[in-house]
Amino acid sequence: MSASSITISTIAGDDILNAGEAASDLPISGTTTNVADGQTVTVMFNSGTFTTTVASNAWTLDIPAADLAPAVLPDGPHTVSADVTDPANGSANMTRTLTVDETPPAVTAALTTDTGASSTDGVTRDDALNGTGDANATVTLTEGGVTLGTTTADNTGAWSFTPSNLADGSHTITASETDAAGNTGTTSVTFTFDTTAPVAPSALVLSAASDSGASNSDDITNVPLPTFTGVGEDGATVTLLDGSTTIGTGTVSGGAWSVSATTALTEGANNITATQTDAAGNTSLASSVLNVTLDTIPPAVTAALTTDTGVSSTDGVTRDDALNGAGDANATVTLTEGGVTLGTTTADNTGVWSFTPSNLADGSHTITASETDAAGNTGTTSVTFTVLGSSRHHRIEARRRGLAYHMWHVEFICNQRLGREARGVIRSHHRPGRAHAPSPRGHGAHRRGVEALRSGFSPAEHKAKGSRCGALRVLRQR
The missing domain is CATH 2.60.40.10 (Immunoglobulins)
Structure with missing residues (x-):
């Protein structure tokens, strides 16, 4: 058996x-x-x-x-x-x-670098991949059934792979690994590959709201942080530059963008350009240069009496109210007093200007001369003076009444209780051929004709002090 x-x-x-x-x-x-x-x-x-x-x-x-x-x-x-x-x-x-x-290996796959403004949007200009699998395993990369290549994981299971000649566009790449038992683990990564830079931004302009001054299109402004606008690729990030310095960024929406500078322009000439960077991180060439002038300094304006008549040429007491001064070449100078515009005049090509007010009354005046430059900055100055003996009104009145007109500039000394010298103006209307110069005691009309005293005391003060004025001396007749 x-x-x-x-x-x-x-x-x-x-x-x-x-x-x-x-x-x-x-x-x-x-x-x-x-x-x-x-x-x-x-x-x-x-x-x-x-x-x-x-x-x-x-x-x-x-x-x-x-x-x-x-x-x-x-x-x-x-x-x-x-x-x-x-x-x-x-x-x-x-x-x-x-x-x-019966357990397939765990395989992961991702973009090595998701370039561009977002690191999670799956839009990139870098198609390198990496991931993990079993230690020392062979990982196969395929797309649409076509094998792109294989790579071997290291002893920690990490692997990397860069496709060759991948075209721009959307891609879904599958990474797979088969273990010793024959189980296959797979995973996929979907991304948009974009290596094409956008065109340069166009229509770069200084916004009308930021282009200060009389013109909103001359690119002269007094706004240190102005706003610029232009046209670009939807979703792209616009970088605004002054020379090589970044002064602001923004995003294109609906094909247009608006960026306000966050770094101030420099006083004077500024060379502004813009670039745009798409979602994949591709940056365009710079736009055409926009030359912008920042001018925050008001123009320097001067004003003075053209002729300070009388004994003193510096006392600001005059019978001639003509003014002159200096400003920017060919600028418009506006003359005002107490908020009322007296008129305007234009400086010549050296900046010199002149102006004579109309019907300025005798008395004290403060006239302001102002000029606004192309950037919208206004420079001002004032001149204060006293008009005494302005003859226009009196001559007109004399003609109306058929009288002759004379005006004397006189000096007279008041008694020593006041101890001051005064100058004044005496006017008289009289019949033709009967003119006579004023005397210290003077005709009552002469006394009533005293319109101002440079010393600052008044006829009422004289009377209160019992003063009398004498030593009257005619300086000139007009």
């Missing part, structure tokens, strides 16, 4: 069961020796019992896929046991280890 025996053949080709293989029924087979046909073979696997019969010294059976699901069959080594009994030759048994590995 010979003893019976039984074998179990290699399971799943390598005694390793992967997820793909576990998706179908699993065949297990073997052979027998000295076992009669029809004898029962019992297979024990994962607490399950499965049977078949011997036929021609061989046996086979299938373990249903339902018994191989990960929920039922955990990963790891499992023992497969086969038993058979021959009535004549006794029993036989064999075991075999089956390693179950």
Whole structure:
């Protein structure tokens, strides 16, 4: 009598069961020796019992896929046991280890650098990829079924890959790795590849609201932080530069942009340009240069009496109210008094101007001369003077009444109780041929004609002090 025996053949080709293989029924087979046909073979696997019969010294059976699901069959080594009994030759048994590995490797993939303003928008000019997998595993990169290439993970599982000749546009690239059990792990990364720089911004202008002065289109302004506008690529970031210095940034919306400077322009000439950077980080060439002049300094304006008549040429007491001064060449100078505009005049090409008020009454006056330059800065100055003996009104009145008109500028000394010298003006109207100069005691009309005293005391003061004025001396007649 010979003893019976039984074998179990290699399971799943390598005694390793992967997820793909576990998706179908699993065949297990073997052979027998000295076992009669029809004898029962019992297979024990994962607490399950499965049977078949011997036929021609061989046996086979299938373990249903339902018994191989990960929920039922955990990963790891499992023992497969086969038993058979021959009535004549006794029993036989064999075991075999089956390693179950139904878990695919974990693979990750991402852009190495998501360039541009956002690092998470998936728009980039750099198509390099990286990720992780199993240590030392081979990672295959494909797109649309076309293999782009392979790379090997390092001993930590990290890998990197840069596609060759990837065209601009949208891409979905799949990274896959197959482990030793034959399980394949995959992941995908979708991004937009853009290596084309946008065109330079166009229509760069200084906004009308920031272009101060009489003209809102001459690019002369007194606004240190002005606003500029232009046209660009929707969504692009506009960088505003003065020479090579960034002075502001903004975003194109609806094809247009508006950027207010956050760094002040320099006094004088400024060379303004703009660039735009798209979502992928591609930067355009600079726009055409816009020459902008910043002028925050008011013009220097002077004003003075043209002629300070009388004994003193510096006392500001005059019978001539003509004014002159200096400003910018060819500028318009406006003359005002007490908020009332007296008139305007234009400086010549050297900046000199002159102006004579109309019908200026005798008395004290403060006249302001002002000039506003092209940037909108206004420079002002004032001149204060006293008009005494302005003859226009009196001459007109004399003619109306058929009288002759004379005006005397006189000096007279008041008594020593006042101790002051005064100058004044005496006017008289008289019949033709009867003019006479004033005397210290003077005709009453002469006394009534005293219109101002430079010393500041008045006829009422004279009377209160009991003073008398004498030593009257005619200086000139007009």
